[in-house]
Amino acid sequence: MNATTDATPQTLLSMRRISKRFGATQALSDVSLDAYAGHVLALIGENGAGKSTLMKILSGAHKPDSGEMLLNGQPFLPAGPHAARTAGVAIVYQELNLAPDLSVEDNVMLGMEQSRFGCVRTTAQRKQVSAALDLLGHPQLTPDRRVGGLSIGAQQLVEIARALVSNARVVVFDEPTSSLPQQDVKRLFEIIRRLQSQGIAIIYISHFLEEIREVADQYLVLRDGQMAGAGRLTDSSDANIVSLMVGRDVDTLFPEVPHSVGEPVLRVAELTGRKSPQSVSFEVRKGEIFGLFGLVGAGRTETLRHVFGLDRAVAGSVTVNGRLYPPRPSARIQSGLGYVSEDRKGEGLAQALSIEDNLTLSRLKPYAKVGLLGWKNRRQTARQWMQQLRVKALHPGQTVGKLSGGNQQKIAIARILHQQAEILLLDEPTRGIDVGTKADIYRLMGELAAAGKTIIFVSSYVPELMAVCDTIGVMSKGRLLDVRSVSQWTETDILSVAISS
Numbered sequence: 001m002n003a004t005t006d007a008t009p010q011t012l013l014s015m016r017r018i019s020k021r022f023g024a025t026q027a028l029s030d031v032s033l034d035a036y037a038g039h040v041l042a043l044i045g046e047n048g049a050g051k052s053t054l055m056k057i058l059s060g061a062h063k064p065d066s067g068e069m070l071l072n073g074q075p076f077l078p079a080g081p082h083a084a085r086t087a088g089v090a091i092v093y094q095e096l097n098l099a100p101d102l103s104v105e106d107n108v109m110l111g112m113e114q115s116r117f118g119c120v121r122t123t124a125q126r127k128q129v130s131a132a133l134d135l136l137g138h139p140q141l142t143p144d145r146r147v148g149g150l151s152i153g154a155q156q157l158v159e160i161a162r163a164l165v166s167n168a169r170v171v172v173f174d175e176p177t178s179s180l181p182q183q184d185v186k187r188l189f190e191i192i193r194r195l196q197s198q199g200i201a202i203i204y205i206s207h208f209l210e211e212i213r214e215v216a217d218q219y220l221v222l223r224d225g226q227m228a229g230a231g232r233l234t235d236s237s238d239a240n241i242v243s244l245m246v247g248r249d250v251d252t253l254f255p256e257v258p259h260s261v262g263e264p265v266l267r268v269a270e271l272t273g274r275k276s277p278q279s280v281s282f283e284v285r286k287g288e289i290f291g292l293f294g295l296v297g298a299g300r301t302e303t304l305r306h307v308f309g310l311d312r313a314v315a316g317s318v319t320v321n322g323r324l325y326p327p328r329p330s331a332r333i334q335s336g337l338g339y340v341s342e343d344r345k346g347e348g349l350a351q352a353l354s355i356e357d358n359l360t361l362s363r364l365k366p367y368a369k370v371g372l373l374g375w376k377n378r379r380q381t382a383r384q385w386m387q388q389l390r391v392k393a394l395h396p397g398q399t400v401g402k403l404s405g406g407n408q409q410k411i412a413i414a415r416i417l418h419q420q421a422e423i424l425l426l427d428e429p430t431r432g433i434d435v436g437t438k439a440d441i442y443r444l445m446g447e448l449a450a451a452g453k454t455i456i457f458v459s460s461y462v463p464e465l466m467a468v469c470d471t472i473g474v475m476s477k478g479r480l481l482d483v484r485s486v487s488q489w490t491e492t493d494i495l496s497v498a499i500s501s
Contacts, residue, residue: 090163104143355382356375
């Protein structure tokens with residue numbers, strides 16, 4: 001934790017009794033928070049708890065129905081995001097909002113260009129941008145570099161540079177590490193500490209409790225649009241914070257579900273793609289949770305896509321229960337494989353379709369009669385899966401795109417269970433979802449393994465692999481370098497193998 005030593009820190013932002021309703025949904029009810037100069041406030045809550053709505057009110061994207069905001073002790077009610085930024089409030093969103101074909105300088109100054117008599121003051125503007133980039137200290141960041149050619153971590157720093165040139169006094173980080181490799185996460189934390197040293201108030205939204213403890217001083221937990229708890233992080237355990245989030249006692253984030261491992265059911269031999277994977281071989285047994293780890297670009301996702309038949313291999317084979325199936329998704333589904341993509345919105349779910357459609361489209365035969373689909377049976381099936389996986393939604397006919405990220409992920413998993421998959425290929429199934437839902441998914445994975453299902457679990461988060469898996473394989477540059485029982489790994493060993501050439 002990085003608390004400053006001031007006994008009475010300056011309050012830069014106060015939000016008092018903020019409420020907001022959208023139709024019949026009460027998104028926020030009497031929520032208050034204070035952000036202090038040089039301190040980090042962690043804003044925590046499950047998906048759908050109200051965090052995003054609260055920050056959109058702060059940014060001027062939404063107007064509160066009631067309550068008040070004070071910025072530097074003065075009433076604050078921005079007419080829109082530009083007005084909020086001009087006043088000193090900047091938000092770095094998880095989904096970056098950049099123009100990829102423009103330069104770093106153009107993106108940093110977009111909407112804030114320095115001009116005189118209608119002409120941009122290029123020298124003064126370049127000096128201001130360079131000063132902000134120097135503070136961030138990233139080698140890829142030069143004013144004339146095209147943003148589209150930067151890494152995700154460097155693009156995120158461009159967003160932070162925009163906050164610096166606008167002289168923001170309050171900076172909000174919304175899930176900033178969800179797509180970052182470890183080296184960029186460390187750099188981000190260093191930058192946050194620099195911002196603290198300049199007296200900037202920071203609101204940090206994340207689902208990772210260990211990183212919250214590393215950067216934050218105070219926490220505020222929201223649940224169902226209301227304040228569930230607040231305090232100093234040093235005074236609260238992880239179990240207490242998780243219980244506040246989910247509204248029930250959570251004995252452990254990683255529930256232990258006993259399960260036994262049987263004979264091999266999936267064999268991958270010398271699997272090779274055009275670029276990745278490169279001659280990958282492994283086998284997974286009945287009832288086993290097999291973890292795949294690697295840094296960005298290691299080839300984990302590509303391996304799963306080739307196993308499922310989404311991408312065509314140039315060499316190698318995939319056998320299920322000793323039988324070869326054609327390398328196309330329909331045949332692999334028939335063989336008992338089910339795939340949950342890491343790209344939940346882009347290809348994992350049909351965002352514009354209903355819950356029941358997403359759940360049943362990969363197995364419609366039980367509902368077909370004389371060429372027609374029976375909607376009542378489909379809806380009843382959807383209700384049963386929603387209840388079993390504790391999906392929070394209005395009804396099975398609700399559009400999937402309107403669900404929180406965690407509930408969308410549960411629907412994606414329910415889909416492959418409904419299609420009666422025996423081998424589950426899960427690519428980053430817990431990315432971007434709240435702690436309570438993660439615990440639900442970990443427990444579900446254990447229960448599925450106990451029921452004889454086989455799971456390949458791709459993750460960038462070593463602690464969850466160590467806690468959930470029976471076996472872990474580590475990839476680098478398209479190759480599977482090492483496979484061991486989880487008891488033979490340490491976190492240090494895993495990372496050491498992942499960064500080896």
